[in-house]
Amino acid sequence: MKKIGKLFIALGIIAVFASCIKVTDEIAELTKIGITSQADKVEFFAGDELDTTGLEVTAFYSDGSKSKVENWTATGYDSSVIGEQTITVSYTEDDVTQTTSYKITVKALTLDKIEITAQAEKTEYYVGDVFDTTGLVVTATYNNGKTEDVTAKAEITGFDSTAAAASQKITVTYEDKTAQFTVEIISVVVTKLEITAQPT
Numbered sequence: 001m002k003k004i005g006k007l008f009i010a011l012g013i014i015a016v017f018a019s020c021i022k023v024t025d026e027i028a029e030l031t032k033i034g035i036t037s038q039a040d041k042v043e044f045f046a047g048d049e050l051d052t053t054g055l056e057v058t059a060f061y062s063d064g065s066k067s068k069v070e071n072w073t074a075t076g077y078d079s080s081v082i083g084e085q086t087i088t089v090s091y092t093e094d095d096v097t098q099t100t101s102y103k104i105t106v107k108a109l110t111l112d113k114i115e116i117t118a119q120a121e122k123t124e125y126y127v128g129d130v131f132d133t134t135g136l137v138v139t140a141t142y143n144n145g146k147t148e149d150v151t152a153k154a155e156i157t158g159f160d161s162t163a164a165a166a167s168q169k170i171t172v173t174y175e176d177k178t179a180q181f182t183v184e185i186i187s188v189v190v191t192k193l194e195i196t197a198q199p200t
Contacts, residue, residue, distance in 0.1 A: 028063040030096045033072070035089065038102065045144040046109045050077040050087070057089055059098070069093075076101075082108050110143045114150065114177040123183045131159040131170075138172050138179065150174045161185050 037056030044050070052074050059069045072091040085106060090099045118137035125131075138151045154174040164187040172179045 027094075028061040028065060030059055030091075030093045030098055031062050032060045033069070033089070033091045033098045033100050034058050034060065035100055035102055036068070039104075042102070042104045044079065044104060044106050045142075046082060046106060047079050048106075048144075049079070050074065050104075055089075055102075057091060057100070059091060059093065077104070079106060082106050107143070111175050111177055112141045112143050114138055114140050114154070114172065114174045114179050116172065116179050116181050119181060120183075123181075124186060125161050125183060126186050127161055127164060127188050129161045129185075131156070131161075138174065140174055140177070159183070 034057070035055065036058045037054060039052050040054035041051045055074075057069055057072045058066050060066045069091055072089050074087050074089050076086055076088045078085065083106060085104050086101050087104055088099055088101045090097055115138070116136070117139040118135060120133055121135035122132045133151075133156065136151060137149060138154045140148045140150045142148070154172050156170060156172055158168065158170045158180075160168065163185065165185040167182045168185055169180050169182055172181075
């Protein structure tokens with residue numbers, strides 16, 4: 001009887017300790033994600049790559065905890081589609097995927113201007129000469145601030161060496177933009193006569 005009594009006492013003590021210990025076998029599950037810091041860039045031009053620099057994504061869990069996460073993905077961007085787009089951000093953890101989204105805008109790429117950024121080496125011609133574009137550089141500037149050498153694509157008009165001209169305007173055209181520079185057409189005159197062979 002004493003042994004049985006001691007056994008009951010021991011079991012009672014164990015039960016008391018067990019009741020004081022909170023056993024939690026529930027694993028915190030990913031319940032949602034949110035954007036806690038917006039991307040630095042939300043306006044793009046046609047042809048640009050998506051830039052998510054500055055975007056911060058936070059995961060929220062079933063136990064009330066949260067954590068900043070890194071290995072998320074961003075989809076839905078098309079640099080050829082002008083206008084507002086929705087970028088979907090996805091994050092997967094333990095086979096659970098949650099998504100959120102944000103808006104960006106893609107603007108059309110347009111030509112602002114063209115400029116003669118390097119003059120042609122030859123700006124003086126004689127009547128009858130052919131136009132020489134050596135050294136000429138035509139640069140296009142777009143609304144995104146980027147520039148492009150369009151010398152080979154530009155159309156050059158206005159050159160006429162059939163008559164002398166002190167200042168002849170040459171027009172360079174690319175798409176709907178123009179730039180101009182001047183050349184001089186010089187008359188061909190006889191400066192001297194020489195007898196280079198005596199009559200026989």
